[in-house]
Amino acid sequence: MxxxxxxxxxxxxxxxxxxxxxxxxxxxxxxxxxxxSSALFPAENLPLASRVIASGMWNYCFFQFYRNFAGPYWVERQYNPEDPSFIPRAGSMLSLNLTHRNWLGIRGPNTPSFALIDPAGALSPVIGYYSIELALWKSGRIYLPARGQVKVDQTLNEDLPLPITTYSRDDIRVTWKVCGSPREDGTILSEVEWEAGSQGWEIIIGVRPFNPEGAALIHDLKFSPDRHGGNVVVNGKEEIGLLDTPDLVVCSSLERGDAYFNRTMVGEINCPYGIATGAFHYRLKGKGRIRF
CATH class of the missing domain: 1.10.287 (Helix Hairpins)
Incomplete structure (x- = not known):
């Protein structure tokens, strides 16, 4: 019946x-x-399934047609016909991460929520949130780890839950250390150390409306500077505290294009489509560090 x-x-x-x-x-x-056996369909699966389907449709609508935006690691692999992970998309209206689901989860000892780090080092402070990425820039060209333009190595510090991602290209080496705060607020602490053999290099901290599953929409993005760095405000909340002041801040929207490929100073942006991106540039000399 x-x-x-x-x-x-x-x-x-x-x-x-x-x-x-x-x-x-x-x-x-x-x-x-x-x-x-005609058992009742588990109703608790419906919310999860609906979220996955909606995410897959959004991924298809965006990543399929806006290739001028740099995608997360899994997108750059699955959408590249020359990559072994390439998946043809013509017969499906869903685009899901099917090939690179080997991310790392970390948290502080007193924090219930997990942060995620993908194979290219991109950090989502909380599962389902936006991502924070590192990129390199020199002589008018940007180098993105997600696109394989930078060598990436990942290790754990003495087998502890302290992931270290190392980026290297030409004469520059960058090490990104991440750990969970002992406080109960879920804070994730980051320290980026670099050693550059020549002048002209920049590190870019990117704020991206994507994560290892798909979209994490950012409608409003703002940088509020102070004497010791500044705060990155995401969707009206102070989310990222930069302890070192960036040399260039670029916030961008869907219409303006990806902030990675724009060097016009813009400290605040609204994007009705939820595709606000941010790029925080640090000019490098010799050795140093960035904390956030």
Whole structure:
């Protein structure tokens, strides 16, 4: 009886939305194949499934058509026809991270929430949040770890939950150390050390509306400077405290393009599409560090 009602409901919904008549038969047939005992469908799976489907549709709509934006590591791999992880997309309207789900989770000893670090070192302070990335710049060209333009090595400090990501290219070496704060506020602490063999290098701290699963929309992005650095305000909340003042701040929107590829000083931006990006440039000389 229940299966009949479900089938009728699916048929009515498909007809109302103008869907192909096979839709209801395929869905109900799939349930029968995977549920021979006729057990009730676990309703708690619906919210998760709906979020995954919505994320997959958003990923397809954005990353498929806005290739002028630098994507997260998994996108740069799956969307590159020359990469072994390339997945053809013509037959699907969902784009999900299917190939690089080997990220690292860390947290402080008194914090219930986890931060994520992907294979290129991008940090999401909380699961589902935006990402913080590092990039290198010299002589008018940007080098992105997610695109394989920088060598990336990742280790744990003495097998402790203290991940270290090392970036190297030409005569520059950058080490990014991350750990969870002992406080209960979920703060993630970062220290970036560098050694550059020549002048002209810059480190860019990027704030990105993406994470290892897809979108983490940023509608408002602002840099509030102070005497000892400044705060990055994300969607109205002070999220990132920079303890060292950047030499150049670029906030950008979908219309203006990716902040990575823009060097016009803009300290605040609103993007109705949720694609606000930020790039915080530090000019390097010899050795030094950046803390946030």
């Amino acid at each position: 229940k299966s009949t009602l479900v089938r009728r409901g699916l048929t009515s919904l498909a007809r109302l939305m103008g869907l192909h008549p096979d839709v209801s038969r395929l869905i109900s047939g799939g349930f029968r194949l995977t549920n021979p």
